[in-house]
Amino acid sequence: MGSGSSTCSKYPAEKNYPKYTTHDNLVRKHLTLEIYSQLYKKVTPNGVTLDKCIQPSIDFTGKILGLVAGDEQSYEYFKSLFDPVIDEKHLGFSPADKHPAPELEPAHLTEGELDDKYVKSCRIRTGRSVRGLRLPPSMDRAERREVEQVVTEALGRLTGDLAGHYFPLSDMAPEDEKRLIEDHFLFQKPTGHLMVNSGAVRDWPDGRGIWHTDNKKFLVWLNEEDHVRLISMQQGGDMKATFELFCRALNEVEHQMKQKGHEWMHSSRLGYITTCPSNIGTGIRCSVLIQLHKLSKDPRFDKIVEALELQKRGSAGEHTEAVDDTYDLSNAARLKKTECEFVQLVVNSVHKIIAMEKALENGESIDDLIPEAAKE
Numbered sequence: 001m002g003s004g005s006s007t008c009s010k011y012p013a014e015k016n017y018p019k020y021t022t023h024d025n026l027v028r029k030h031l032t033l034e035i036y037s038q039l040y041k042k043v044t045p046n047g048v049t050l051d052k053c054i055q056p057s058i059d060f061t062g063k064i065l066g067l068v069a070g071d072e073q074s075y076e077y078f079k080s081l082f083d084p085v086i087d088e089k090h091l092g093f094s095p096a097d098k099h100p101a102p103e104l105e106p107a108h109l110t111e112g113e114l115d116d117k118y119v120k121s122c123r124i125r126t127g128r129s130v131r132g133l134r135l136p137p138s139m140d141r142a143e144r145r146e147v148e149q150v151v152t153e154a155l156g157r158l159t160g161d162l163a164g165h166y167f168p169l170s171d172m173a174p175e176d177e178k179r180l181i182e183d184h185f186l187f188q189k190p191t192g193h194l195m196v197n198s199g200a201v202r203d204w205p206d207g208r209g210i211w212h213t214d215n216k217k218f219l220v221w222l223n224e225e226d227h228v229r230l231i232s233m234q235q236g237g238d239m240k241a242t243f244e245l246f247c248r249a250l251n252e253v254e255h256q257m258k259q260k261g262h263e264w265m266h267s268s269r270l271g272y273i274t275t276c277p278s279n280i281g282t283g284i285r286c287s288v289l290i291q292l293h294k295l296s297k298d299p300r301f302d303k304i305v306e307a308l309e310l311q312k313r314g315s316a317g318e319h320t321e322a323v324d325d326t327y328d329l330s331n332a333a334r335l336k337k338t339e340c341e342f343v344q345l346v347v348n349s350v351h352k353i354i355a356m357e358k359a360l361e362n363g364e365s366i367d368d369l370i371p372e373a374a375k376e
Contacts, residue, residue, distance in 0.1 A: 009051075013037040016051070018058050025066030027057035030084040038080060044073040046134050053078060055137070059197035065089060065278055068198045070138035072131065072265045072273050075280075086270075086277050090335045099271035099281045103338035104247040112240025112347055118354050119237035119288045120326065124246045124343065126283040127226035127274040129265040130257075135275045136200035136225065144207035147227045154256035155211050155220060162249055164213040169205035185210055187224055200225065200275065218249045226274050226283075239288070243343050271335065281335030286346045289315070291326045294360035295353065300374055304356070305329065307373035308349035329353070 009016050017036050020028045031054065039050040048070030057066025067085050069075055075082050079095070087093050114122070129135060130150055133143045152166045167176050180186035189204045190196065211220040221229040230253070232246035257263060265273035271281035295301055305312045313328040314320030329350065331342045356366045 009040075013040040016040065018054065020058075021061070023057065023061045023066075024063040025057045025060075026085045026088055027054050027066035027081070030088075031057075031081055035080050039078050042077050044071055044077045046071040046073065046138070048074055048077075048134065048138050050078050050081070052138055054081075055199070056197040065276065067277055068137045068200075068275050069135050069273070069277070071134040072129070072267075074135075075267070075270060075273065075277075082277060086280070086335075089278055090281075090333065093335060097336075098269050099267075099335055100338050102271075102282075103340040104250055105340055106240065106244040106247050108340045109240055109243055109344055109347065111351065112238070112243065112343075114237030114239055114288065114347065114350055115354050116236045118292065118357060119290050119350065121233060121235050121289045122237060122239045122242040122287070123231060123233040123289075124242055124284065124286045125229055125231040126246075126250070126285070126339075127272070127279050128228040128230065128283070129273050129275075130227050131263050131265045133227070135227070136223065137198035137275065141203050141206055144203070144223050148207045148209060148222050150257065150260070150262050151220070151222055151228055151253075152209070152211065153260065154253050154262075157256045157259075158213075158249075158252060161215055162213055162218065162252060164211055164218070166209055166211040168209040170208070180210060183216060185212060185216075185219055187221055190224065198275075217245055220253075225276070226279070237288070239286075239343065239347055243286075243340075247339075279334050282337070282339045282342060283334055284339050284342050285330050285334070286343045287328050287330035288346065288350055289326060289328055290350065290353070291324065292353070292357050293325045295357045295366075296322065296325045296327065298360070298366070300370060303374040304353070304370060306332075307371035308352060309333065309345060310349050 013036055014033060017033050043049055052070045053068055053074055054066065056064060056068060065085065067082065083095050130147050133139060133147060155164065155166065158164065167180065177186065190201055208223045212218065217233060219231040230250060232242050232249060234242045254264065267273055272283050274280055274283050302312065309332055310329050311332040315323040315326045315328065331346050352369065356369050359366050359369060
């Protein structure tokens with residue numbers, strides 16, 4: 001299927017088996033020679049081989065998953081490797097388990113208004129993939145351009161407060177680039193192991209672009225780590241409004257795609273299919289930017305965040321530091337709960353964190369507020 005496809009080696013599996021040295025990844029842990037030999041000669045209908053999927057585990061020695069999907073079928077053709085990696089990454093998800101059906105129902109969310117004194121902004125994002133096309137590690141230029149065409153045509157038919165404009169990275173006016181940078185919307189060519197070592201950054205910036213609504217509350221990235229990243233955001237603590245927009249926009253984009261015969265990749269067992277197995281299921285990352293002058297200085301802070309099933313990042317996201325005690329807190333998992341359940345988890349956890357911050361401001365103990373798991 002054109003450039004980016006893989007072919008099987010003429011050599012036996014044992015001669016091509018990866019040599020891991022200081023590598024720290026889940027592929028190394030689960031990919032025995034026996035499993036490699038079973039999967040080595042398999043090729044998906046789109047031309048993807050196991051070696052394409054495990055390339056990040058070989059080219060990067062740091063602590064990573066080490067596994068990417070080259071297409072939707074990779075999860076099935078190479079399941080004897082994907083399944084144990086998914087099981088460990090998601091803290092228990094056996095081949096018999098099933099991810100729940102989508103729940104894009106904002107009416108099911110309760111207590112979604114968070115205190116603006118502490119929560120500076122709310123954001124919900126997810127990944128989606130267009131069925132019938134290979135994923136970024138394996139796709140060729142024509143497929144990438146087809147993703148761009150299919151999705152921008154759907155976005156172009158949105159109306160009302162969902163109406164917006166598309167800005168392709170390969171043909172962007174200087175004034176648009178300046179504005180998108182100022183709005184913190186513009187994504188750069190990735191340098192991380194997942195993208196570079198999987199080959200997903202080939203032909204940059206061909207086929208890549210950014211679309212956003214005119215009111216700048218809903219944003220779509222095309223052909224970055226996944227085919228599509230869809231993002232809803234609001235200033236302040238109104239997670240309810242953020243989730244309402246997220247659900248409405250996703251449902252409308254999907255409706256417009258189906259009108260033209262297109263759909264997202266979705267599995268009844270794994271949920272929505274994405275490039276990295278860490279993002280399957282909902283793919284959802286519900287986050288708040290929150291200022292915690294007191295709690296962030298408590299030695300138990302990291303344990304509290306973890307016990308509440310959250311992930312902590314710096315003010316500007318992954319691999320950044322907090323500025324003025326402001327952190328990005330989000331759900332740590334993507335699988336085994338619905339979209340609404342994950343947003344509710346974040347809402348409930350942030351309410352608890354704010355209660356601890358207020359208690360510390362008043363000089364009170366938070367011992368009774370700390371989750372039991374953080375006391376161990």
